[in-house]
């Protein structure tokens with residue numbers, strides 16, 4: 396195991412990781428497993444946005460909403476859940492999962508893998524060099540023998556609208572750490588954050604109005620957004636597609652916010668949340684000192700090495716490379732890059748071919764994603780439209796879930812739809828989308844088929860248990876064959 400080396404004023408490690416979110420933690424772990432010394436720099440909480448203001452708290456808060464909705468879809472069970480959701484207990488559950496925003500457990504984990512944690516703001520200061528500035532202004536210089544891995548994540552983007560500062564809008568931060576339920580909440584933005592936050596806050600008592608410029612969750616198949624919009628409307632939310640917020644007013648800081656809308660109307664709410672996309676946290680990390688533009692996404696190769704930086708030492712992982720802003724995808728990149736850093740440090744050859752040990756091929760072909768709405772929306776790989784634009788000859792298979800008895804037994808009148816996108820030249824699956832209660836747990840089967848390029852001829856032999864929701868596979872494959880005859 397390599398050890399850090401001290402010279403006056405400088406500590407040298409094999410690898411310096413900037414940002415201790417899930418992605419930074421994973422690359423640190425992999426580099427340590429390769430026998431390298433590792434410094435991890437974190438300016439806020441070890442665990443990152445994901446652990447404290449994104450994936451974990453949002454799913455902890457959403458689960459009670461979805462559990463109640465699921466029970467209400469089953470005759471007999473419905474009658475047992477007539478009460479209101481206990482929000483105090485929902486917030487207490489969330490607080491447990493975010494360990495009351497105390498990161499000491501995760502900091503201990505960093506120590507347990509043998510990495511050194513530096514608390515403070517990290518900035519690159521020329522090739523292979525990082526300065527860490529603590530809150531008290533003290534600073535420290537670190538240098539890296541082999542790699543600096545940037546995993547600093549992303550921040551929410553707020554549109555430049557009149558009155559937006561005065562309105563003090565929520566972002567994903569208050570959307571996940573608030574312990575009060577606003578009576579009326581406007582959510583602006585129909586991507587993943589917007590639909591999940593609308594589902595959550597409507598589910599625990601707010602009257603939610605959701606504004607989306609176009610369709611909801613537009614990166615999935617169009618039917619996904621339509622079914623999620625229908626679910627939100629049935630839950631009592633007001634979904635306004637094609638209506639834009641053009642200005643905000645909050646004259647009394649403790650009073651309501653009035654939104655001006657481009658349809659000529661106005662809306663008064665108690666809080667407004669913006670879920671209008673993300674920007675990379677690269678504005679103040681010293682990118683200019685190595686010839687890159689501050690505030691830009693990092694353009695990386697398949698091993699996550701940043702292009703346009705000489706010497707092959709700077710890596711960009713997770714949200715900062717803008718490949719797929721998802722924890723699981725960033726962790727995959729971190730495992731891959733960590734292994735590549737280890738191999739390069741040892742002078743071993745890399746396997747960068749598609750699906751090789753040091754290639755992040757799944758980022759292009761098999762990204763799975765679940766939106767924990769009601770119904771859930773889950774997809775992997777290409778949509779029909781993306782496959783066509785990529786030049787594949789495809790066949791699209793569409794089916795309502797109630798074809799499968801397992802789905803109906805799971806939820807009476809199971810509301811859901813599935814689509815397969817098949818490459819007819821290679822007889823493999825390019826993409827799959829499932830929308831319905833509980834489909835999050837169905838998605839991995841499709842991910843295996845897409846990443847494994849399993850021929851559909853062979854998939855026929857992967858039998859789903861009776862009576863499970865997964866039986867939809869049987870019907871989808873039968874429909875594919877039948878229509879092909």
Ligand SMILES: Cc1cc2nc3c(=O)[nH]c(=O)nc-3n(C[C@H](O)[C@H](O)[C@H](O)COP(=O)(O)OP(=O)(O)OC[C@H]3O[C@@H](n4cnc5c(N)ncnc54)[C@H](O)[C@@H]3O)c2cc1C
Pocket residue numbers: 413414415416417418419436437438439440441442443444445446448449450451453454515516517518546547548549567571588676679680712713714715719720721722723724725
């Ligand atoms: C509301 C919401 C819900 C989401 N739900 C899901 C989900 O269910 N599933 C999913 O896969 N994805 C989800 N995502 C996306 C997911 O949160 C991100 O993809 C993930 O957090 C990216 O991980 P990361 O490690 O790259 O960045 P982060 O988690 O943001 O961690 C980056 C870390 O770097 C630190 N840092 C930044 N700059 C510096 C610096 N200069 N010096 C030192 N430290 C620094 C930060 O303090 C932070 O701790 C969600 C996002 C949001 C907003």
Ligand SMILES: NC(=O)c1ccc[n+]([C@@H]2O[C@H](COP(=O)([O-])OP(=O)(O)OC[C@H]3O[C@@H](n4cnc5c(N)ncnc54)[C@H](O)[C@@H]3O)[C@@H](O)[C@H]2O)c1
Pocket residue numbers: 554583584585586587588589591606607608609613639640670671672673719720721764765766767
């Ligand atoms: N369960 C999950 O996996 C999950 C959950 C939430 C977020 N995420 C990920 O986190 C990332 C960030 O999500 P997000 O929803 O913040 O961003 P996003 O980019 O996915 O969606 C933002 C949406 O806001 C719209 N928008 C932008 N400006 C607007 C404006 N002025 N008015 C109205 N609408 C506007 C955009 O058209 C877009 O549809 C995404 O990559 C998402 O996939 C994942």
